[in-house]
Amino acid sequence: MAPPSSATARRAAAPQPRPTSRRPALRVVQPERRRGIRAGGSRRAHVWLAVGMVVGSLLVVVVGDTMVAQGQVRLAKIQLAISAQQATQKAMQTEVAQLAAPDRVVAQGIAHGLTAPAQVVNLPEVPLTVPLPVPDTSPAGAKPAAPAATKAAAPASTASTATKPAAAAAAPAATTAKPVTPAPSTTPTTTPR
Secondary structure, three states, X not given: OOOOOHHHHHHHHOOOOOOOOOOOOOOOOOOOOOOHHHHHHHHHHHHHHHHHHHHHHHHHHHHHHHHHHHHHHHHHHHXXXXXXXXXXXXXXXXHHHHHOOHHHHHHHHHHOOOOOOOOOOOOOOOOOOOOOOOOXXXXXXXXXXXXXXXXXXXXXXXXXXXXXXXXXXXXHHHHOOOOOOOOOOOOOOOXXX
């Protein structure tokens, strides 16, 4: 490297001229204290807000607990009313069973002038899947139908399909004239005094 030139060395060694306007010397400045109203007020507001939230949440819990307690009281009243009604229903069912007892019914019948049967026979069970025969509805003293009526009904049953309903309606009346001996009664009979 070449030695610095003498002109450059002089410039570097020569003191630099100072500016004519002098600035004041810099110093460390302490920040101004905040006013107590502003800083303390903000802190107080936060504290009051927190206290208000705690008190509000406690009130919500108390109100909710009160509502649950009221619901339990209402439920207990309803359950008590239900059990009372069930007891009443059982008592009424017992009363109905006592009033419908066969001994009491017979006693009431005798009190109203009916006579008690000598023998009580239970009716047999009738299956509902088996069709029953058509009952004879003619009076007991009726005479059997004349054979001419059955002969007249026979051609009607062979008529066209337009007249079949009329023939079908006439056929049962002609064929039910057969005398039937009534079966002995197995049901209790009561006669007025």
